[in-house]
Every structure is written in structure tokens, then in C-alpha cells.
Amino acid sequence: MFFKSPSPSTSRTATPSSSPPHRHTFSESLIEENILIAQSIITKWDVHSSVHACNIDSLFSAANNRQEAKQFIKSVNDLQSAMHYFVSHHSGSQKLVQAQNLMQTAMKRLEKEFYQMLKANRDYLDAESMSVSNHSSMALSSRASRASLSDMEEDSEDEFRSTDDLVSENMERPSVSMIAMADLKSIADCMISSGYGKECVRIYKISRKSIVDEAIYHLGVEKLSFSLIQKMDWEAVEIKIKHWLHAVKFAVKTLFYGERILCDYVFSVSDSIRESCFTEICKEGAMTLFGFPENVAKCKKTPEKMFRTLDLYEAVSDLWPEIESIFGFESTSDVRSQALNSLIRLGDAVRTMLTDFESAIQKDTSKTPIPGGGVHPLTRYVMNYLTFLADYSGSLTDIIADSPLPTNSPLPETYYASPKKDDDLSSPVSMRIAWLILVLLCKLDGRAELYKDVALSYLFFANNLQYIVTKVRTSNLSLLLGEDWVAKHDTKVRQYAANYERFGWSKVFASLPDNPAVAAEMPIEQVRNGFRLFNLSFEDAYKKQSSWVVLDPKLRDEIKISLARKIVPVYREFYELNRNSVVRSEPGSQNLVRYAPDDLGNYLSDLFYGAAAGGSVSGSVSSNSTPSHSSRGSHYGRSH
Known part of the structure; x- marks a missing residue:
């Protein structure tokens, strides 16, 4: 239908030895037509031609509305199909040579486009742009990876369109980076399928590296x-x-x-x-x-x-x-x-x-007692260190999960149970933190022995343990050690404070009558001796402790209130029953009654601020006067 039969005259002139002329099939005609179309667009964008103005433009520029690029890619794929056909059926055909030359010209153009695109879009293909648009690009990559090489060879225009459509689907107004990625991919697919992948990859590696x-x-x-x-x-x-x-x-x-x-x-x-x-x-x-x-x-x-x-x-x-x-x-x-x-x-x-840190605590050689029984520098250093360490509990859990606590430590457990025996501390980090605090406490035990006064050594312990408990309670250490640990050691603070009171104020407590009402029946001389003994013991305790310190305000108030409750009410009753009889018994004997009950509260309130705040007890304070040097916390003079 499409091709006519040769005429009879032509048939008669033919000799038996001549080859019959090659007849074009329909497929060959289409292939040759595709080559002509490819030649038209590829030569137009020949990088070696100086005739066409487009030589300085980009094939993929917006000015070309990307149609030229689509046609160019389709032409390359058509050329490739043509070359496969001629290699299989007519390997000596001049059309094969023509197609090969056109392919080389097309690859030079795509190679240049690929390089220019990478260079021109450098700012849009930066890491941040890639990360911001990762969902869209990953979707693009996923769809592209599902498309086989043969699919792209069969219909490059459909692939080009699917890429454009997907960009539009993922981004209402597609970014420059997304468009550039789609164009780079179309060029890479085309060059790789055409056997020019090495050139494409070489350019990409150099540019992106x-x-x-x-x-x-x-x-x-x-x-x-x-x-x-x-x-x-x-x-x-x-x-x-x-x-x-x-x-x-x-x-x-x-x-x-x-x-x-x-x-x-x-x-x-x-x-x-x-x-x-x-x-x-x-x-x-x-x-x-x-x-x-x-x-x-x-x-x-x-x-x-x-x-x-x-x-x-x-x-x-x-x-x-x-x-x-x-x-x-x-x-x-x-x-x-x-x-x-x-x-x-x-x-x-x-x-x-961690091991070196524990060793450093144990090897601390400081021998100078802390003035006033305050917080030891080692305590501050260790607890601040552990507070920061607690912020890394997640990482520490991974790191020390398989690191057991020391089993042969010579640490004494005079005052504290080993954390290894504490069921509440289940995590490795909790156990290690509790162990390091135990190491510190045992070291402080040795430092407490530097004080000659037993009461001061207990106050030292109360101060330092209170500092430790406060650090734990107000940091992430509380999450690691738990409420039970805090409560247990808070109780120990109160025990040390009670021991301080017992040893520090024992003479004052002993100077007070066991039953002030019975003391009213005492001989006047025995009453006078009672006031004398109280005055001496109170003044001695105050003078000795005027430079001692309790840094924690809450603990300081608790100790003052506790002392006031033990001393002031008993003294008040003895004072009210016997003051007048002492004054009447002998002129000038009012000097024996140096302190009114409210004065005692004022003096007690002046304690535990350190040497700078301490003062001396005046021996000439009258029964009707209030010490002028301090009025802090006068409510401690009342019974509660």
C-alpha cells in the first residue's frame, strides 16, 4: 500500500548478477524521520556552532519554557533507538554513522548543560535547601527509582512530564532547587542511558565535592x-x-x-x-x-x-x-x-x-579545719561536679552500664550504708553517684576529726550534709537518687544538728532546774548559785559559738528555734519565780539576774552567721533592758 512494485521495464533491464535494491520498511522510514528531527534540534544546540544565538543560553532555561529541553531529551532517546536498530540490522549504514555523530554532539551539549546547571544553581542546591525540601525530593527520588531505564528510553517525554507534575504536586510554587534537581536528573538519566555516564558523574563529583x-x-x-x-x-x-x-x-x-x-x-x-x-x-x-x-x-x-x-x-x-x-x-x-x-x-x-575523680576525692590532703564548721571546699567541688554529671545521665547509663562499683574499697561505713545495699538505686548511674557521695562523706568524716570541739564537728557534718542534700534536691540528682535517698539523708542532717545541740549546750541545759516550780522552795543562796551557773554556762556557750556558722537558712532557723524551745521556757519560769526574791535579798544582787527571757532569744538569733556577725555577751545587761546590738529573730525568745 505504501510502497509501489517495480515497473516491468525496470525488471527486464536487470541482470541476474545485480543485487536487488534495498527496500525501506515502515519502521526504517520512521527511524530516518526521527533522525532528521533529532538532527534539526541537536545541531541547533551544537556547542561548537557559533551561528545560533542559543549557544550562549541554557537549553533548560525558563525562557524556552522547557519545551526545547523535552524535545532535545526525546531526540536523544530516539537517536539511541535508531542506533540500536541499525547495529542489529544494517551495521554498515551511513545512517548509523550520522546517528553516532549526532549523539556525540548531543552529549557535548548535555555535558555543558549539566555543568552549567550545577554551577548556576550552587546557591539553590546547598545543603539547607536540600534538607528543607527533603520530603518532596525524597518523594521524587522514590518515584524516579521505580522507573526503569527501559521505561525512560521508551517514553522520555512522559518521564519529563511526571517529574514536572510531581514537583507541582509537592510544592504549590516549586522552588528553584526542586526544578534544578528535576533537570539534573533528566540529564543524568539521558546521559547514563546513552552510555555517557562517566562524563556526567565526573562533572558531578568535581562540582559537589x-x-x-x-x-x-x-x-x-x-x-x-x-x-x-x-x-x-x-x-x-x-x-x-x-x-x-x-x-x-x-x-x-x-x-x-x-x-x-x-x-x-x-x-x-x-x-x-x-x-x-x-x-x-x-x-x-x-x-x-x-x-x-x-x-x-x-x-x-x-x-x-x-x-x-x-x-x-x-x-x-x-x-x-x-x-x-x-x-x-x-x-x-x-x-x-x-x-x-x-x-x-x-x-x-x-x-x-570517673575512676580518677573518685581517687582524687580519696586522696584529698587538706588538713586545715574550716572556720566555724562551714561547708568544706571539697564538698562544694564534688557536689557541683556531680550536679553537672547528672545532666548527662542518659549518656552515662550507656557508658557505665557494665562497669561495676568497686568491691574492695577500704571506705568505712560508720555513718552510712553502702549504696550497693540500697534497693532504691537501681540504675548504674544512680549507684555510681550514690557511691561517689559516700566516698565524699567518708572523707568528711576524717575532716571532722580535726575539730577539738565535738559539738563543732557535728555542726560541720550537719552543714556539709545539708549542702549535699540541697544540691541533690535542687538538681537532676534528685531524679537519680530518689525521694527516699533525700529523706534518709535529710534525717541524718537533723540527727547531726541534735547531736550538736546536746554537746554544745549540755552545760546550759544542766544549769537549768529540772523543775522550776520546785526551785521556788530553794534556799536563796542556792537560787543565787542557779543564776550564777546559768550566766556562766550561757556566756561560755555563746562566746565559743559566736564564730560558728550554719549556712543553710532553713537549718539555721531550725537549730535556733530548737535551742530556744529547750532553754527559754524553763529559764522564763525559773526567772519569774525567783527574780524578785534574789533582788530583795541583797542590794546589788540584780547583777546576778543578767538576762530577761526575751534577751536569750535575741542572743540566740545572733548565732551561726560566722565571726563577722558574732558579738560578746554583755555582763551588765539589766533585767529590764534588751541587748541593743541585735534584734534579729527576737521571736526565738518566746516559747512555741
Whole structure:
């Protein structure tokens, strides 16, 4: 129907030895027509031609409404089909040579477009843009990866349209980065399917690696060897750590993540290519990034380095799921191994520093008693350290989960039960914190022996244990040690305070009559001796304790109230029953009755502020006067 039969005259002139002329099939006609159409558009965009103005433009520019790009990609795929046909059926055809030449011209154009697109969209294909639009791009990548190479060869225009449609579906006004990604993918698919994948990949690797390397540099990540870090002052290393902590989160969650998204999408047609590209682009920077913590962990370990070491551990640990996912390729296993080695080294360093910290407490050699029985510097240091340590309880749980407490410690347990016997402390971190506090308390036990006055040693214990309990109660330590631990040690504080009262005020308590009402029947001389004995014992206790201190306001008030309740009511009754009889019995004997009941409360309220607040008891205070040097807490003079 489409081709006529040869005429009879033609048939008669033919000789038996001549070959019959080649007859074009319908398929060949369509293929030759496609080659002509391809020639028209490909030569128009020939990079070596200086005739067409489009040579300086982009095939994928918005000015061309992307139609030219679609036609160009379709033409390349048609050329490829034509070449397959001629290779199979007419390998010597000039049409095959023509198609091959056109293919080379087309690849030169696409190679140039690919490079220009990567360069022109550098600011739109940055890591942050990739991360922000990750949902859309991941959807694009997912759909693209489901499309086989043969599908794209059969209908490149449909693939181009599906990409555009998907961009529109995911973003009402598609971003520049999404459009650029779609164009890069269409070029990569076309070049790879045409056998020019190496050229495409080479351009991509060079372009994107320079961007990643530059980002790593601007994040302040340096390739620092262990020997170099070891020679640096700790202050300088700390600065490096701060920069690294800022950099690692951005690098993993934004830089490497964004690069993985872009690689996976642009080269979704080939798993091996996308792995190769991502590995070459990101592996070097990632190895430098994750090698830093390991080198820090290998340096000399001292307790003051604990918290920065834990910061490094937490950063890598928190990012581990992303690291494992982003660098999940076999070719990036070294990156995962490096990050894991850093975690292991950092964990080892933390365990070593915990042991050294305990040893440092036990080896404290301070022998000077703290003035007034106040809080020991070791107590402050240890509890502040443990307070900060409690903020890292999650990481510490991982690190010391399999690290048992010491079993051969020589620590005494005179006042405290071992935390190993405390069922309330179930987690390894809780046990270790409780153990370190026990080490501290046992050390304080030795420091209490430096005081010659037993009452002051008990006050010292009350002050320090109160400081410990307060630190626990007002920090994350309370979550680790629990309410029972706090309540138990709070009770011990009150016990030490009671022991302080018993030893510190025993002579004052003994100077008061057991039954003031019976004392009214005493001989006058015995009453006078009663006042004399009280005056001497009270003045002696006040004078001795005027420089003693109770730093916690609540505990200070509790001790004052307790003393006032034990002294003032008994003295008040004795005073009211016997004061007048003493004054009447002998002129000038009013000097024996030096303190009114309310005066005692005023003097007691003046205690426990340290040497600066302490004063001397005046021996000339009349029975009708109130000490002028202090009126703080006069309510302690009342019975409660």
C-alpha cells in the first residue's frame, strides 16, 4: 500500500548478477524521520556552532519554557533507538554513522548543560535547601527509582512530564532547587542511558565535592592529628570542641543529609553510581569530622575534661541513627566505623575519668579545719561536679552500664550504708553517684576529726550534709537518687544538728532546774548559785559559738528555734519565780539576774552567721533592758 512494485521495464533491464535494491520498511522510514528531527534540534544546540544565538543560553532555561529541553531529551532517546536498530540490522549504514555523530554532539551539549546547571544553581542546591525540601525530593527520588531505564528510553517525554507534575504536586510554587534537581536528573538519566555516564558523574563529583569541602572548612572542622591535639593547651582544645559541636549537627543533619538526598535523586537510575558519587563527595569530610572526637579521647584524661568529653559522646550518640542511615553504603562503612570508634574511645575516657575523680576525692590532703564548721571546699567541688554529671545521665547509663562499683574499697561505713545495699538505686548511674557521695562523706568524716570541739564537728557534718542534700534536691540528682535517698539523708542532717545541740549546750541545759516550780522552795543562796551557773554556762556557750556558722537558712532557723524551745521556757519560769526574791535579798544582787527571757532569744538569733556577725555577751545587761546590738529573730525568745 505504501510502497509501489517495480515497473516491468525496470525488471527486464536487470541482470541476474545485480543485487536487488534495498527496500525501506515502515519502521526504517520512521527511524530516518526521527533522525532528521533529532538532527534539526541537536545541531541547533551544537556547542561548537557559533551561528545560533542559543549557544550562549541554557537549553533548560525558563525562557524556552522547557519545551526545547523535552524535545532535545526525546531526540536523544530516539537517536539511541535508531542506533540500536541499525547495529542489529544494517551495521554498515551511513545512517548509523550520522546517528553516532549526532549523539556525540548531543552529549557535548548535555555535558555543558549539566555543568552549567550545577554551577548556576550552587546557591539553590546547598545543603539547607536540600534538607528543607527533603520530603518532596525524597518523594521524587522514590518515584524516579521505580522507573526503569527501559521505561525512560521508551517514553522520555512522559518521564519529563511526571517529574514536572510531581514537583507541582509537592510544592504549590516549586522552588528553584526542586526544578534544578528535576533537570539534573533528566540529564543524568539521558546521559547514563546513552552510555555517557562517566562524563556526567565526573562533572558531578568535581562540582559537589568542592561545595562539601568548602562547607566543612567554613564550619571550622580541621584535620587535627592526635599528636597535634595532645600538644595543645586544654583551653585551646575546648575551643576546638565547641566549634566541632556546632559543626557536627549541621554537617550530619544538613550537609551530608542534603547531599545524600541530591545524589539519591539525581542518580536514582543507578544504585552503583549514586553510591559512588556520594562516597567520593562526602567520605573524606566525614572521616575528618568523626576522627576528631577519637583523637580528643586519646589525650591525657583529667576530671575537668569530663564534661566536654561527654558533650562529644552525646553529639555522636544522638546523631548515630542519622550517621548509620546516611552513610549506609558498603563503600562508606569506614565512616560508620570511625564514628563508632569515637564513641568507644570517648566512653573509655569517661570511665577512666570517673575512676580518677573518685581517687582524687580519696586522696584529698587538706588538713586545715574550716572556720566555724562551714561547708568544706571539697564538698562544694564534688557536689557541683556531680550536679553537672547528672545532666548527662542518659549518656552515662550507656557508658557505665557494665562497669561495676568497686568491691574492695577500704571506705568505712560508720555513718552510712553502702549504696550497693540500697534497693532504691537501681540504675548504674544512680549507684555510681550514690557511691561517689559516700566516698565524699567518708572523707568528711576524717575532716571532722580535726575539730577539738565535738559539738563543732557535728555542726560541720550537719552543714556539709545539708549542702549535699540541697544540691541533690535542687538538681537532676534528685531524679537519680530518689525521694527516699533525700529523706534518709535529710534525717541524718537533723540527727547531726541534735547531736550538736546536746554537746554544745549540755552545760546550759544542766544549769537549768529540772523543775522550776520546785526551785521556788530553794534556799536563796542556792537560787543565787542557779543564776550564777546559768550566766556562766550561757556566756561560755555563746562566746565559743559566736564564730560558728550554719549556712543553710532553713537549718539555721531550725537549730535556733530548737535551742530556744529547750532553754527559754524553763529559764522564763525559773526567772519569774525567783527574780524578785534574789533582788530583795541583797542590794546589788540584780547583777546576778543578767538576762530577761526575751534577751536569750535575741542572743540566740545572733548565732551561726560566722565571726563577722558574732558579738560578746554583755555582763551588765539589766533585767529590764534588751541587748541593743541585735534584734534579729527576737521571736526565738518566746516559747512555741
